[in-house]
Amino acid sequence: AFAGNDKKKTEMHFTTQLLTFFPAPPPPPPPPPFVYFPGEIVVNEANFVRKCINTENNQDDLWGKLICTNFKVSFIPNDDPHKRLSHKLLGEHDIPLTCLEQVVTVNDTKGKKKVLGSNQKLKFNPTELILYCKDLRILRFCFNEAGPESARKVCLAIGHYSHPADLQLLFGFEYQGRRYHEFKGERVNGYPQRTGLRTPFFDRSSDWDREIKRTSASEWRVCSINEDYIISPSLPEFIVVPVSMADQDLKQYSLYFTDMRVPLWCWNHHNGSALVRMASVVDPLTQRKTDQKIFTAITRSHPHRSEVLKSELDKCLPNILEIQNAFIKIRQICTLDPFEESEERWLSTIENSRWLEFVRAFLKQSAEIVYYLDGKNVSVIIQEEEDRDLNCVVSSLVQLMLDPHYRSLIGFQSLVQKEWVMAGHRFLDRCNHLKKNDKEESPLFVLFLDCVWQMMNQYPAAFEFTEAYLTVLSDSMWIPLFSTFLFSSSKQREFAKNKAIPSAEDPTLYFPSVWEWSLQYSTKDQTLFNNPMYVGKGAACVQNGEVKSFSRTKQKSFSSTLRGSATSLRNGLRGGEDTLPRRGSLMSELKPDFSPAKDESPSERYFKEWFSRPADLHGLLIPVLMPSHMALWKLFFLRWVPEACISKGGPITAYHKLSQLVDEIEILRSQLRQYKGASPASTPLKGQRGRPSEQRNMYFRAYSPDEPQTPPDYLTSSFPFNPAGNLCRRYVYGTPISKFLNGARIWLSTETLANDTV
């Protein structure tokens, strides 16, 4: 059934749910039957449940059936005019159980409230169920009309099944096993067929070999001492080490390190410096000796035999607990705090969460390491107690800044694969999929994605992918099907395969990776990942020599006088450091004895010089690190907040326009190609517009002659997401002002609400 539905959904948009906005929706199609996946079973369900769309009134609420399966919580509205799935695995009202942060039942009349876990009892009949989700949604269901018993049962079921006692109870195990048997025939050589470019998984030595070659790291080799995980349970089977280190030595050194994690090569600069990550040394007594040996080997692998710098990240970056607390706070501010009331102190509240401060700290630390690798030409070791958290963030950020390859889609995925999945980031614990140990939960991967977004925000043409891609990637963490986010190490991932098969006949069972986007989105929807502005090697639209380089249009200047005044814009172009005290009167700022001489650190000078040149998007990219340039990632944090949703606006309108432009360029290109081999007889046919639609790269297609008068309604700052019903906040269909007045009490004294509902 699943396979059959697939085809139909391919043509559907990511965004059809946004049809909500249209004044007259088409007549509703009969509600489609509930789709079960192989292995999915209904645990409990309740009828006559109301899903709250709006806190103020319930006229927009949806009536339907609430279902709890072993995979998800599903709500099937009785008549939902826009009930069409775009996500291939989840419907508009579905939440995977792993996505649930907290399950809260409420009894209004008794004023009771209980947070549900596994195997719990409920002493009151719930009138409401509130689901707090890890993707920042908050959903509310009311049971006024549902039977008290069935309401209670479905709540308990959701509470119970969202707290699995064991990893193997996660739905992925059920699903993969079944699916495997259904789709066995489709695979070749034990691996599934992947179309197009393949993301290297770094689970085999050939992937590492290619990476060594790509970065010209000739003094490094692939080492297989950890095959079958005999040395370290958390390292991958294949690692890269200095050629001067023999397997025998490595085995010996491994004893000194936490979790037997020998140092791992990450990346080589073309100047020969290497980035290496390392866990801490267990016994302080052997620390110096071990360091010495490692340093020597790394130095030997450097063409100039230059020194090695060790950066201890535990000492200069926030720990996982602080990061988790910051995230909880900023989530609270963005999604829970009342909108209008939090306006007045919005900026300082955001500051107090410390989230942006941490984002900046990680970017800053990474830039510092970039300085050593690139500016000082020395190899750098980043060290962290376990080498499985902070190191993941910093090593990937450093590589993202230094190597444009990682700013392509495939490159980025391989980076995550290499520095997170294979290096053994403990996704299972950090995501807290089993809800066993809250102290282990920490959104490091989200923090990393936010850092990437900050760079993308500053250099919009440098990345092949979009912020929608980053957001969707973060959401995928909460779907318990992808091996990427289910496990804490390669070993665990490997061993899990065996457990998933009901009858273990084939040891090479395949768990899908999140990079198989076609499992989640249609080809068309995946084009939302493509950045029309991307300037890269493989970029479709530029850099193939057809257009001369576009330098900044030289200003037509009508007089030197004018030019002068225009250029005065750029006073003090040369970079620099704080030399004047900021506060105080003019007189104190301009003290006569003021000495401008300032000790400028070499790294400051290095950054200053870099910033004084125009940025090369194919080369090194350093983000501006001033606090004023750290922005809140609005799509991620505010996408569900109806009050914050700009209708017919937001960055998507620029994306829309640029995509259409690039699509036109693609069409023209293909017309040109057709002409090139064209004889009069093979004149291109009328109306033929470029490649067939499934091969087009852009989500938004070139204009048709009958261009609309207004921007399409689905273009909002939340696109491709829809806030309606996802935050159980007041959702406004009326005039903008009624939205504005919500909570704005200062005006209510002079004007009644009634006057506003025109």
Place this chain on the structure above:
Amino acid sequence: IDVNRDTYESIFNCLTIKRYIPTQDVTYFCPFTGALRGTVIITNYRLFFKCTDSEFVLDLPLGVVSRVEKIGSASSRGDVSYGLVCKDMRNLRFSHKLMEDTLRKSIFEVLMKFAFPVSNGLQIFAFEYGQVFPENGWKVYDAVSEYRRQGIPNESWRITKVNDHYEMCDTYPCTLAVPVNIPDEELKRVSAFRAKGRIPVLSWIHPESQATVTRCSQPMVGVNGKRSKEDEKYLQAIMDANAQSHKLFIFDARPSVNAAANKMKGGGFESEDAYQNAELVFLDIHNIHVMRESLRKLKDVVYPNIEDSRWLSNLESTHWLEHIKLILAGALRIADKVESGKTSVVVHCSDGWDRTAQLTSLSMLMLDSYYRTIRGFEVLLEKEWLSFGHRFQLRIGHGDKNHTDADRSPVFIQFIDCVWQLTRQFPAAFEFNEYFLVTILDHLYSCLFGTFLCNSEQQRLKEDVPKRAVSLWSYINSQLEEFSNPLYVNYSNHVLFPVVSLRHLELWVGYYIRWNPRMRPQEPIHLRSKELLAKRAELQKRVDELQRDVTNRSASSSSDRAGSPTRSITPVQTFV
């Protein structure tokens, strides 16, 4: 460095610029790089500093200078220092060796003289600037044709010449649009009841609903609650001109406390008893003094450097964004009343030339996509700001050394900031780019153009500004390419409803922090999109050429293939 090498030499080519004392061995204390040695040249238009050891130049129109200070010669080395406080968010400091006392005096005096020509009985440089541009910016705005564009006169509104010689109101333009059934004589009586004679007149009319935005000053109610039958009848006429609604909204931009306090000075606000069917709303926007103080605090926070910690709370403590929010919120309420409520609105503050101008122009920008084009925006400024008497001379203090003047206030900067906020929320809705807005603000101070001189239309006419000075729009319209936004999509029917929340309002770093060299000119999206537009244009051209080629060949090769299409390719729309 943006300045071409030849600038230094060519600066003085323009005949109108007089060159004054070049001074060697001057130190410029760059707050970012430290001390730089070089030469200073001061002309009647600018201060020019060229560094001896590097490419660095500093080119400052003297109009930007708000205050010049000698900083005592306390230094043992005998240096003398000058501090310049600028209107565009920076402070500069120079010093040089005190070799002869006369030299020091002369630099200081020359600066004091040419930075403040008005105080010294000299002409503002704009009157000497003789550049000729292909476009004539003074022709951009013509009140009658702008009203005609809006469909005025129509059956409810007429154009009156009652103020033709500025007799009724000397701060209003000569062309006004008023309700049809109020004769000129009555207008004069209404003007007696409105502060400075600024009666309610039409700013904008909705093309479909006929709901209008009208502007005026406060009614002269006073402590005794005076009424004016003519004024009441007049507002009734404004309401009646819109058949769609039996209500009229009066938006008073001030906080209600301030509005009440104005009664002591004879002003006040409309009582709902006197004006039937009218509803009065206060928009809580603070006065020019509060805004000036807020911007001063902002300068403290952003210049020269931003502290590493507490950036957001420091920004919050300036309240700048909060003020921006209140202004935008007011404009949004007006736009919503007119668009969604189909109700006419009257907007005023005390005199109706500061907050009122902000509110009417912003709401018109939201309501009418014409004002989002470059020309439309110029018309909007000419109309709502310049012709309706925003007192630019007083608020900016062109060429006036009295930097503590309480009449100075960043009202117009605030408005441009609000426009920038709108362009951030609707990046494809404006024909102009950020550089256009920055350029307007730069020439607000530079005194190079006549556009922002004087306080009213009458004064500009008296000073003969259009004859004697160049319009900023001449410069801008002669190189539109520089100022246009390649992302612009000309949706004809798009009313902007921004989200007026601190979640979306941002500090305009491209303006307020632009002096910081670490604020690199970002790789701008619009540059990249210009490349794409050029690429498309080129491909289109090549496809067209090939198309012609093929058509010709096929026409000559076989005459019997009559059905051969002359244009077989769907043209892709090109609008580079």
